[in-house]
Amino acid sequence: MQKRAANVIRAMAEGDINPIVSIHDHGAGGHLNCLSELVETQGGRIYLDKLPIGDPSLSAKEIISNESQERMGLLVKSGDIEGLRRIAEREKAPFYVVGEATGDKELSFIAEDGSKPFDLKLEHLFGSAPKTIMTDTTREQSFSEPREEELSADRFVENLYNVLSLEAVGNKDWLTNKVDRSVTGKVARQQTAGPLQLPLSDLGAVALDYEGRAGIATSIGHAPQVALVDAPAGSRVAIAEALTNLIGAPLKEGLKSVSLSANWMWPCRNDGENARLYAAVEAASDFAKAIGVNIPTGKDSLSMTQKYPGGHKVLSPGTLIVSAAGEVSDVQKIVPQVWNGKGTIYQVDLSFMPGCLGGSALYQTLGKVGAEVPDIANPDYFVKGFEAIQGAMAHGLVQAVHDISAGGVITALVEMMLGNARGGLKVEAPNRPIAKALFAENPGLLLFTTQSEALEQFLDAQGVCYLPVATTTETPTLVIKSQDLDVELGMQDLLDRWSVATDALEKHQTTPENAALRAKNRGRQPLKYHFAEGLSFARPKREEKRSGVTAAIIRDKGTNGEREMAYALYLAGFDVKDVHMTDLMSGRETLEEVQLIVFCGGFSHSDVLGSAKGWAAGFKYNAKARQALDRFYARKDTLSLGICNGCQLMAELGLLYPEHEEKHRMAHNASGKFESAFVSLTIPENNSVFLHSLAGTTMGCWVAHGEGRFDLPYDLSKYHIAAQYAYEEYPANPNGSPAGIAALTSADGRHLAMMPHPERSIFPWQCGYYPEERSDEVTPWFTMFTNAYRWLTK
Secondary structure: OHHHHHHHHHHHHOOOOOOEEEEEEOOOOHHHHHHHHHOOOOOEEEEHHHOOOOOOOOOHHHHHHOOOOOOEEEEEOHHHHHHHHHHHHHOOOOOOOOEEEOOOOEEEEEOOOOOOOEEEEHHHHHOOOOOOOOOOOOOOOOOOOOOHHHHOHHHHHHHHHHHHHOOOOOOOHHHHOOOOOOOOOOEEEOOEEOOOOEEOOOOEEEEOOOOOOOEEEEEEEOOHHHHHHOHHHHHHHHHHHHHHHHOOOOEOOHHHHEEEEEEEEOEOOOOOHHHHHHHHHHHHHHHHHHHOOEEEEEEEEOEOEEEOOOOOEEEOOOEEEEEEEEEEOOHHHOOOOOOOOOOEEEEEEOOOOOOOOOOOHHHHHOOOOOOOOOOOOOHHHHHHHHHHHHHHHHOOOOOEEEEEOOOHHHHHHHHHHHOOOOOEEEEEOOOOOHHHHHHOOOOEEEEEEOOHHHHHHHHHHHOOOOEEEEEEEOOOEEEEEOOOOEEEEEHHHHHHHHOHHHHHHHOOOOOHHHHHHHHHHOOOOOOOOEOOOOOOOOOOOOOOOOOOOEEEEEEOOOEOOHHHHHHHHHHHOOEEEEEEHHHHHHOOOOOOOOOEEEEOOEOHHHHOOOOOHHHHHHHHOOHHHHHHHHHHHHOOOOEEEEEOHHHHHHHHHOOOOOOOOOOOEEEOOOOOOOEEEEEEEEOOOOOOOOOHHHOOOEEEEEEEEOOOEEEOOOOHHHOEEEEEEOOOOOOOOOOOOHHHEEEEEOOOOOEEEEOOEHHHOOOHHHOOOOOOOOOOOOOOOHHHHHHHHHHHHO
């Protein structure tokens, strides 16, 4: 529903004249909040009987204040209503005219009998509300420290393993592997990184268009344990963490490019908590102003208290969650978290204070909070350090970066090492208490460089302090040496320790067999790349004039991969046509002038009754749509492609092998859940118009599906395999298809059904990982689209 509404709004916004005067989402506050803000300067009348109601027993109060989601309120001129209605009907988006703006400075909700259960002047509704006065008492509180022996060098390895096993510190694979991280084709940076695709990224980034340059980067920061000890320090550290997470992106104007959103999660109305919240908000405001970053928005949840019978209460730690967003000059120049090559790692501390263990992950594993917590002692130095590191990156002096936060310096070093499948680290720990040196969570950064001398000279010139902490090695081990410590830990052992929490959680969302396979193969299925000879890696220049070769993207309600597919086809030379199922079902589109049809990915009809079944019904039970499709496939000058949901549709309709009495189907993934991953595919010798020239190539590609397992009723010899997963075992084979099948082609090679998303993998910057040594403008996946264009124009 949300996608349908978004399609309608986008269609109007992209028209020659946008008819939308005002727009507001329907959420907190319900119809009252949404519709009143549309007419807050004029006034208006809303008719209760015109609002979409599922339960006729609802009272007027319930209707006015309900918070039904996935609705948008629009204010348009009366002359534009019919055009809006036609767009909504095409997109199958429910559309209602519920009232009008009046200009009388009053807002009325009018019942069917003419009564007005709500009738207020705007000055009363939007006038200055009286200030809230809150009274609270500041409470003194203290937290104990662990025993000295618990922090000794003798306990270092045990402490490290315990810290890595914390859910807040460790591997988040259980969370990232079940959400679509590639949809739109504009995702330039998501959670996973490196050849092992571990969730190591500090930031996310999306390109503003498919040119892949300008974009937006986003990150998050929070410090609940620090705030437990010192609420103002918690605010400053949360902001600092969000910004140090964001620093790897080339911000267009440095910190001036960044805006923050503050989400306050606090157990208010408990003794001392209102006072702590006030101090935390004031500190966030002062610190943001001091470093020149604005906080224009936010939200709050101020009832973070759980009450039990008998009067017992549990208070959630007061927490500020900071979301940072910044304009990026070039998403292709984001510095990764994974290092490659021989070099040195430097620590840059931005807190301007000694290392503190209070509120740290180490103390949490020891059952303590601590008294001394990190803070930002000098905001000016924080800004200086931030801008200096951005400058060093712009000069190419930093090849990898990682923030220092949960787990401290040692955890950041471990994570940088885990992402690299080809080497390890040698750490020279400072000759001071090992726990503070390696587990303190003072805000800062680790910088990997292959140009140590040049980086040191640059930071010296900027007045920024640094400390070399590690050098890379060729063996997959972590070696740590200091006055009191000499240990060597294997990469696979560290990876397993770092994944303890995710392995436990994974067992609750998949089968025991698949959970065991994911754990067994972690770190053992690196992405493979091998390029066949004769491929082009140059981005073509598309002429603006029409080519005369038309590709139609066919979509239905719930599909979501049409835009990235349209761009791939356009760049390959096609004139691209957007065809909704309503166009085919109404007869507005017959496909007679179309040479290629593409069924794109998504979740048509929300996969109700199974993937693509609702979409297929549109062809099976509508004569006009079925006739258009049958005539298209009867022609010998046509091609077709089904991706993901489109692949499922082609199976449901039997379009690949009409000669088979029993059609193959797309079954649920063997894991029993949705899978999102960037995995390696191998292209075997094949007769596909799209993929034949890629035979012998192995490369990464995005997958995002819940029903992607090819269930074949006949022997494999009856099918024409066009692509296979490079590993047959899960999770690199994400759905459990036999022989790792990822794509099938028809006997004549003109029709291809494929579960992965090549249209989201045509540029190196879209890929979860692409070999660093290459400078390709496009990936080999783009070849499949140019192959189709050449076949149709030969």
